[in-house]
Amino acid sequence: MTCLPARTDKKLGLAIDLDTCVGCNACVTACKGWNDQGYGAPLSDQEPYGAHPSGTFLNRVHSYQVAPDQGAAQVVSFPRSCLHCDNAPCVTVCPTGASYKRSEDGIVLVNEDICIGCGLCAWACPYGAREMDQAAGVMKKCTLCVDRIYNEALPEEDRVPACVRTCPTGARHFGDFADPGSKVSQLAARRGGYDLMPDMGTKPTNKYLPPRPKDRLDTAPLTPLLDIRATGFAGWLDRMLEKF
C-alpha cells in the first residue's frame, strides 16, 4: 500500500463553475488531444469506427436534469475528472506505489512504469475518475497537465491545463487552493465552492461552484402611461410625445 504525503506545499486544482458550464465538451477533447501525445501512454480508442467505440478519456462531461420544488426543470452540465484529493483512496490502495500524490503540489499521478494495471485504484475512487487504458494496460487519470503547467517549452501563459486553456466560457479555473489569495481560493470563497461527495472523506482539492438560483424573475410589471381604453390612441400619443 502506498502512503500519502503528510502535507503538500501547494494544493493545485480546478475550480469548475457549474453556473457557466454550457456542457460543450471542449474540455473533454482538448484533454484527449493533449494527453494523447503527452504524459505517459497515449489515450487509446477501441473500435473507434465500430459499433461500440470505447476509448480512454481523462475528463468527461455529464448532463443532469434537476427538478426544483418550484419553477421549471433545469439542466446542469457537470464535468468530471480527478479531484486530486488530499485523502486520495486511489493512492493508499495502490499495491506498487505507482499511484502517488506529489508532496510539492498535491497532484495525484500514476507512474506508469510500475503500474501493473490491477485496477484497484479505479475501484477505490468514488468519483470514477480513473480509466484503464485498454491498449497500454496502465491506469490513466487527469495529471492536471503536469506536462503543461511546468513545461518551459510552452509560453508562460499556456502553462495551465489544456481543459482550462480551451474552455470557451471560462468555466474552468486553475490555481493553488493552499493560497487563500489565489483566484481559485477567492472564487471558491465567494461563490460557495463545494466538495464533491464530502461524506466520502476524500477531501478533494477541486471545487465546484454551484449554479446560481434560476427562474426568480420578479420584476414588477411596467406601469402603463395611462388607460388607453379611456383616452384612445390619441391620448397615448399625446402623453408619449410630451416626453420627447
Place this chain on the structure above:
Amino acid sequence: MNAQPDLSKPIGDEIRQTTCYMCACRCGINVHVRSGKVRYIEGNRDHPVNKGVLCAKGASGIMQITAPSRLRAPLKRVGPRGSGAFEEISWEEAMQIAVSWLKPLRETAPEKMAFFTGRDQSQSLTGWWAQAYGTPNHAAHGGFCSVNMAAGGIYTMGGAFWEFGQPDWERTKLFVLFGVAEDHDSNPIKIGIGKLKDRGARVVGVNPVRSGYNAVADEWFGITPGTDGLLILSLVHCLLEAGKIDLSYLAQFTNAPFLVIANGPDKGLLMTGEDGRHLVIDRRSGLPAPWDGEGVQPDLGAQWQGNQTVFRHLAERYLAPDYAPEAVADRCGIAAPRIRALAAEMAHAAFDDVVEIARPWTDFRGIRHETMPGRAVSFHAMRGISAHSNGFQTARALHLLQIVLGSVETPGGYRLKPPYPKPVEAHPLPHCKVTPGMPLDGPHLGYVRGPEHLALQEDGSPVRIDKAFTWENPLSAHGLMHMVIPNAHAGDPYRIDTLFLYMANMAWNSSMNTAKVLEMLTDKAPDGEYVIPRIIYADAYASEMVAYADLILPDTTYVERHDCISLLDRPISEPDAAGDSIRWPVIEPDRDVRGFQSVLLDLGARLGLPGMVNDDGSAKYRDYADYIVNHQRRPGVGPLIGFRGADGMQEGRGDPNPNQLQRYIANGGFYQAHVPEEAAFYKPWNRAYQDWAVATAIFDKPEPYVFTLWSEPLRRFQAAAEGVGPHQPPDHLRAQLQRVMDPLPIWYEPYGEADAAGYPVHALTQRPMDMYHSWGSQNAWLRQIRGMNYLYLPTRIWTEQGFREGDFAAVTSPNGEIVVPVAHMAALNPQTVWTWNAIGKRKAAWALDDDASEATVGFLLNHLISELRPGQDGHKGRLSNSDPVTGQAAWFDQRVRITRVGPRDRSEPVFPPITRVVPEGTTRSGSPS
C-alpha cells in the same frame, strides 16, 4: 521515490497557424506539427474570433484530418446510381469528363447546369464562377439554413445576428437569446456568456428546449415553437404601453418619423420630395424636409396632409389588445405575468441605468454629439426563430424590439461588424439573364426592392430551378437549395442536365423528405436516362451523397489547402475591426485529392470562362492561392484586405502583393483593420465610421441610412398583391402576399399548423455543440461523446403514454413514419419533442462499421418533413415548405404524433448499406508514438 517524468517536452517541431473548419465559426488554430504530422490543435490566443479557446470539434480536428472516410482519388460511377459502384480515375480524366458535360451546356443552355454549394466558405469564388459560366442556377446553403435571419436583419437594420454582429459583451447587462441552437455561433457566444456570467449580467433564454446556453440562462422561457414573433410583439406592446421606448433614437436613426402615404397609387409607400429623398417633418420648421438634411430634427408624431408617420402606424398596431400578454400567453405557452416581467426587465436594463461613453461623434446630418449613450440590453437569435414559415417576420419583429429599445449600435446593445451595417440599397439586385456562351448579367443573389426585380420569364414562370425570387418567395436572398432536387425531378419549372454540388449532403441530412429525395436521384425517365441525368459532387469525405453522384471530385481536408475568409463573402470581423483570414496547407495531402477551389479554377480555365483565362486562352490562375493574391474584384480590391500593395503596407485597397499569403501566415493567418474609436458605435449614422469604411474598401462612397421599421420593398409586393402596378402575382398567391408582405413586422401562424389536428406535437432538431452536421460522426473522439440520438419527450407525453427507459416510439407525420429511441426530458416545452440533428447515418457511409450506433439506432427527422408546404390542396401548386417571404426551409414547422411501441433494437426506416467507396475504418491514426 518516483522517477520525475520529463515535464518540459516541446509539442512538435513547429506551430502553424491557420483557420479551423470543424464548423462555420472560423476560429484561429495553432496546429502543432512534428515530422509533417499534426500532433495537437489548440486555439490561437491572438485570433479575433476565438481568442485562444477552442470547442470540442476544433480540438478533435486531428481525428477529422486523419479520418478513414477521406476520399482518396477522383471517382467515376460504374454501377447504377445509388449503388456506390465507382472506379478510381485520374484527375485528367475527371476534368475531361466534367468539361465534356459542362462545355456543350454552356454553349446551348447554361441554365441546365445547376451549381449549388453547401457549407462553402468560398462563396465569392463559387458565385463568381457560376456567373462566368452563365447559369442562373446557383446559390449556397443559406436557403435551408438561416436566410430568414440574414434577410430579416438586412431588410430591417442592414445587418443581422451571428457573424453580422454581436452584443456589446463588455457593457450589456441583460442578454436575451431567442431560439439559439447550440452551434450558431459557437465560441464567440460561449466567450460572451462567460464574460456576462463573470460580471453578473443577466442571461435570458427563450427556447422550447432548455439545453446548452439555455441551461445556464438565469431565466428560461420554454416557448411553444413558432410563436416567438407573437411573444416579441407582446413585449413591444408592453414597452409602448408604458412609454418605455427610446423616442430620441427612433426619431434620429430610424424611419419612424417618415410619412406613410395614406391614399392613391403610392398608398403605403413613404413620402418623398421631388428629388426622390424621403421626407420627414422638421421640428424646427414644422415643414417637410429631406430625412438626411443638414441639421434636420425629425418629428415622430407628425401628420402632413393626412399622411401619418411610421411611428403612429406602429404604435397603433402594437398597442392593440391582440398583442397584450394576456392575449398571447396561451398560444406562446408563457404566462402573462412572466411576459410583463420580462418587458419590465428589458426596460429597466435599457432606461434605468444608462450606459454612456464620453466620446464625441458627429452624425450624418452634421449634428455633433458630445457622448455616446447606450442601452445595456442585447439580443441574439438563430434558427429556432428563423426556420419557420413565419421566420422572416419574426426576425423583423425581434429587430423592431431592439430598435424601439434604442439598443442597436449603441454601447451595451447589439453591435454590427464590418462590412455591416450595410443597407439593402448597398446590396446587389439578383441577376438572371441567360445568354448561351456568355456570363450571367450580374451576381445571382441579391436583395430585391420590388416586384420588378423578380427572376421571372416573360410568361411569369421562374427563371431559376429553385424558384428563388418568384412570387412564391420574393426575397429569397440565399436561394432555395432544398428545392433544387425536387424541382429538377418534377421538371418544375423545367428539367436540368447537370447538377453540380459541393459539400452538401443532399442525399441525407440536408434534404427534407430524404427517403423520397433518394428516389428522385435514382429515378429514370421512360427513355432509360436518369431524370436528373448527371450529377457531379465535390466533397472530402465518403458521405451519403457520394453514392448518388456520377463523378466525384475529392476535396482536401481543411489543413491541406488554401482558403480565404473574405470581406467579399463572410469575413471574421469584430465590431471594432474588419477582419479576414486564410487557410494554407499546413500538411501535404497523402491522397490524390485537390482543393475544390483550385479544381474549380482549373475547370473554369478549361471552359474558357471570362476572368479565368488569359488572352491566349491559358489559365489565368495557377491555383486558388494564386487567385487569392491576384484576383481583383474592383481595381485594388481583392479577396483579402491586409498587406496589399507591392510593399504590403496598404489596407483595404491596393495592388496585389505577391507576398500577401506569407504576410498573413506570419501574422497568425488573419488580418484586422481597426475601426477608429469615434467610429465604434452608431455606425450607420456616424460620419467617422462611414469615412473609415470607404477608406477600407468596404463601401465606395459613404452610405448612411436609417433603420427600416416600415419596409417599402415589402409594401411594394403587398401593393402588387392588391392589384397595384404592372407586375402582378398569380391570383392564387395574392392573399398570401397581402398578408405576409406586411411593411411592419407581424406574426402569423406557421403553415405547419395546418397539420395540427391529427399531429398535436411540435418536432424540432438542434445541433449539439460537439458535432457539426454529419461531419462529426466520422470523428473517433466526437462519436464517443454522442454516437446516437434520442427523441426527447416532455414529461406530459412521457407519463401519459407510460414510456419507460429503453422504449422506442413511432413518430408519425403526414409525410411518413419513423421508429426511434426516446428519452424523457423535463426541461422542455410540453407540446414539443426534439432530437439532435444529423447523428443518424446511412449504413456503410462515412467509413463507419455497418453496426455503428449512428446507423442502427441513430435517426433523422428529415423523413417526416415534406419539401412541400403542409395543407396545400393536393399540392397542386407545389409550394415549398418554406417561408413565403424568403424561401427559408421551414424545418421547425413540423407537426407529429407520438405512439409508444416499447423496446426495439433499431430505428426505422432501415436503408440498405451503400457499397463502400473507402474501406471501413478500423484503428484510428493520429496517435503519435
